[in-house]
Amino acid sequence: MTPDTSIIVPLAMLSDVATAALRRAGCDAAHARATAGVMVRAEQDGCSSHGLFRLPGYLAALRSGKVAGDATPVVAPLAPGLIRIDGQRGFAPLAMGLARENLAPLARSQGIAAAAIVNVHHFSALWVDIEPLVAEGLGAFCFTSYLPVVAPAGAKTPLFGTNPMAFGFPGADGGFMFDQASASMARGELQILSREGKLAPDGAGVDRDGNPTNDPAAILAGAQSPFGGHKGSSIALMIELLAGVLIGQPTSSEAFREETAFGALEGAGPPRGGVLLIAFDPQQFGDAPGWRAHAASFFSELRALPGMRLPGDRRRRERDRIAREGVALPAALWRDALEAAGHNPVTNRE
Amino acid sequence: MTPDTSIIVPLAMLSDVATAALRRAGCDAAHARATAGVMVRAEQDGCSSHGLFRLPGYLAALRSGKVAGDATPVVAPLAPGLIRIDGQRGFAPLAMGLARENLAPLARSQGIAAAAIVNVHHFSALWVDIEPLVAEGLGAFCFTSYLPVVAPAGAKTPLFGTNPMAFGFPGADGGFMFDQASASMARGELQILSREGKLAPDGAGVDRDGNPTNDPAAILAGAQSPFGGHKGSSIALMIELLAGVLIGQPTSSEAFREETAFGALEGAGPPRGGVLLIAFDPQQFGDAPGWRAHAASFFSELRALPGMRLPGDRRRRERDRIAREGVALPAALWRDALEAAGHNPVTNRE
Numbered sequence: 138m139t140p141d142t143s144i145i146v147p148l149a150m151l152s153d154v155a156t157a158a159l160r161r162a163g164c165d166a167a168h169a170r171a172t173a174g175v176m177v178r179a180e181q182d183g184c185s186s187h188g189l190f191r192l193p194g195y196l197a198a199l200r201s202g203k204v205a206g207d208a209t210p211v212v213a214p215l216a217p218g219l220i221r222i223d224g225q226r227g228f229a230p231l232a233m234g235l236a237r238e239n240l241a242p243l244a245r246s247q248g249i250a251a252a253a254i255v256n257v258h259h260f261s262a263l264w265v266d267i268e269p270l271v272a273e274g275l276g277a278f279c280f281t282s283y284l285p286v287v288a289p290a291g292a293k294t295p296l297f298g299t300n301p302m303a304f305g306f307p308g309a310d311g312g313f314m315f316d317q318a319s320a321s322m323a324r325g326e327l328q329i330l331s332r333e334g335k336l337a338p339d340g341a342g343v344d345r346d347g348n349p350t351n352d353p354a355a356i357l358a359g360a361q362s363p364f365g366g367h368k369g370s371s372i373a374l375m376i377e378l379l380a381g382v383l384i385g386q387p388t389s390s391e392a393f394r395e396e397t398a399f400g401a402l403e404g405a406g407p408p409r410g411g412v413l414l415i416a417f418d419p420q421q422f423g424d425a426p427g428w429r430a431h432a433a434s435f436f437s438e439l440r441a442l443p444g445m446r447l448p449g450d451r452r453r454r455e456r457d458r459i460a461r462e463g464v465a466l467p468a469a470l471w472r473d474a475l476e477a478a479g480h481n482p483v484t485n486r487e
Numbered sequence: 488m489t490p491d492t493s494i495i496v497p498l499a500m501l502s503d504v505a506t507a508a509l510r511r512a513g514c515d516a517a518h519a520r521a522t523a524g525v526m527v528r529a530e531q532d533g534c535s536s537h538g539l540f541r542l543p544g545y546l547a548a549l550r551s552g553k554v555a556g557d558a559t560p561v562v563a564p565l566a567p568g569l570i571r572i573d574g575q576r577g578f579a580p581l582a583m584g585l586a587r588e589n590l591a592p593l594a595r596s597q598g599i600a601a602a603a604i605v606n607v608h609h610f611s612a613l614w615v616d617i618e619p620l621v622a623e624g625l626g627a628f629c630f631t632s633y634l635p636v637v638a639p640a641g642a643k644t645p646l647f648g649t650n651p652m653a654f655g656f657p658g659a660d661g662g663f664m665f666d667q668a669s670a671s672m673a674r675g676e677l678q679i680l681s682r683e684g685k686l687a688p689d690g691a692g693v694d695r696d697g698n699p700t701n702d703p704a705a706i707l708a709g710a711q712s713p714f715g716g717h718k719g720s721s722i723a724l725m726i727e728l729l730a731g732v733l734i735g736q737p738t739s740s741e742a743f744r745e746e747t748a749f750g751a752l753e754g755a756g757p758p759r760g761g762v763l764l765i766a767f768d769p770q771q772f773g774d775a776p777g778w779r780a781h782a783a784s785f786f787s788e789l790r791a792l793p794g795m796r797l798p799g800d801r802r803r804r805e806r807d808r809i810a811r812e813g814v815a816l817p818a819a820l821w822r823d824a825l826e827a828a829g830h831n832p833v834t835n836r837e
Contacts, residue, residue, distance in 0.1 A: 423736070
């Protein structure tokens with residue numbers, strides 16, 4: 138079996154195996170279910186860079202002892218339109234679920250509200266964190282930082298994280314969402330290119346010496362570029378402020394120093410950090426119920442443009458197909474997951 | 488006197504002349520002062536594309552009858568964390584001032600709050616709209632759309648406005664702010680390049696037939712590109728939703744149809760539209776007063792990187808110098824402004 142071989146796995150089986158692997162590595166049932174859930178959602182939408190590919194990182198983080206797989210997140214009010222969810226050093230998905238549960242009614246009553254999610258280890262796609270809010274009719278912004286891997290525009294040393302920002306707006310067909318790294322490409326995508334021996338596109342980053350390169354491994358060891366030059370760099374900076382400074386959490390470079398002090402090695406999964414989630418209720422902004430028809434006519438006009446493709450369109454198409462047909466996973470990744478879940482590989486090959 | 492000649496004008500004189508020109512064209516005292524104010528602030532910070540260069544557009548908008556120079560903006564609460572300011576078809580600066588006055592205390596009490604500014608004609612730099620909030624210790628986001636001049640990524644037909652987004656975070660030395668068009672460059676910059684017979688950089692846009700070009704006039708007649716490909720395009724789209732659909736205001740393409748129906752010609756100044764302003768109080772996010780020192784250490788680390796330049800640094804340097812020395816204006820632009828203000832050009836040349 139070469140590493141390139143892929144295997145089709147039903148989503149329910151993927152969910153069971155990922156959950157079991159997380160349980161075996163020290164997650165309680167709630168954490169295992171929530172964390173496996175975000176990987177399954179990513180795979181279902183064809184987003185392999187945030188799917189099972191992340192399991193080894195989650196497991197390494199648990200093994201390192203830096204993540205508390207049995208932490209109970211705690212909700213606290215900060216102001217009428219603000220709450221804090223302290224993840225108590227668990228993985229983010231459980232705390233994010235609690236944040237949404239508490240933030241949604243607040244957004245409806247206040248018009249706009251925010252949740253500062255702190256002391257979590259965030260490793261998932263960000264659209265997964267806002268999709269349930271959008272599905273229940275709310276708009277949302279979400280921001281998180283990471284580890285210093287992106288050089289600010291003009292500089293050649295990594296200081297910003299890949300720092301994704303997600304935005305969602307409700308409407309027909311699940312509404313509109315985007316989730317984009319402020320790096321020119323997602324780190325997971327570079328890791329996959331490197332694993333597959335492929336080249337990165339021009340402008341993706343520089344090597345350790347600050348020279349432009351197309352070698353994904355050299356970029357991973359050097360610095361990624363922000364998307365869109367100084368404008369993407371400004372967005373990465375904004376995210377350091379929102380997910381770090383504003384809510385008393387480490388910036389990307391502080392997270393790196395914390396990891397180093399802890400003795401965590403590369404590949405030891407996500408660092409401790411914060412997430413800022415803002416939700417708003419379009420019903421309260423003065424054009425209810427008109428905004429729904431307005432959104433629909435706007436998107437009709439947009440989709441009528443030749444060449445137009447909206448973020449999330451591919452995900453939506455993949456979603457139904459993969460739920461029906463199962464997900465294609467690299468066989469080696471699946472084998473490792475089975476092993477981590479304690480399955481007997483011989484039995485599973487029957 | 489050639490059009491290239493420039494003339495140094497003290498800011499106070501610029502303010503008087505711009506105010507007088509707006510008064511003569513139909514603005515009441517409050518509108519004239521607020522609107523001249525944003526042009527002077529832009530000139531003071533070396534941002535000529537949003538300075539006196541905009542006066543002819545403001546005057547044309549008044550002459551066309553589409554803008555009410557004596558409108559009184561009206562504030563209404565929408566929800567505990569939301570207000571609406573109806574500009575009653577006046578220029579934006581007066582309504583934006585009222586929005587800030589009402590939003591700041593709300594952000595302090597709620598933690599986060601938003602203002603939907605509707606029925607305004609917005610033509611200024613966006614950082615001017617958030618700077619007073621940042622100066623009093625608040626963070627802010629601001630979004631507005633325009634007229635369809637940017638082709639969404641993948642398409643060749645303009646549908647999005649230049650759609651600027653501004654973000655500010657308080658701190659030492661006036662805090663951190665950026666104000667960036669989601670077009671790869673500001674429309675005003677293209678207009679200035681065209682006026683000066685210079686070329687636009689590669690990737691700035693396409694001509695009417697959808698072909699890439701460096702001719703700024705051809706791009707102005709065709710379509711600008713979003714910054715950073717599909718990611719900048721997503722941000723432009725988000726801004727159409729936030730400043731248009733969410734708050735019951737025209738999207739960029741709807742604004743164009745409204746202008747056309749009104750019979751407004753090109754160069755008739757800004758269309759009617761909305762602005763979304765979100766403010767938040769870092770004192771409420773759970774890390775007060777620590778966030779101030781944290782912000783300072785983050786910016787120190789950032790500024791220590793070789794090659795690093797932060798948005799706003801140039802503006803800050805220019806600000807003191809121009810306040811002291813006056814602003815260099817194209818002589819023809821200044822002569823036209825004097826004429827619009829009813830000054831006798833012969834007298835002024837003495």
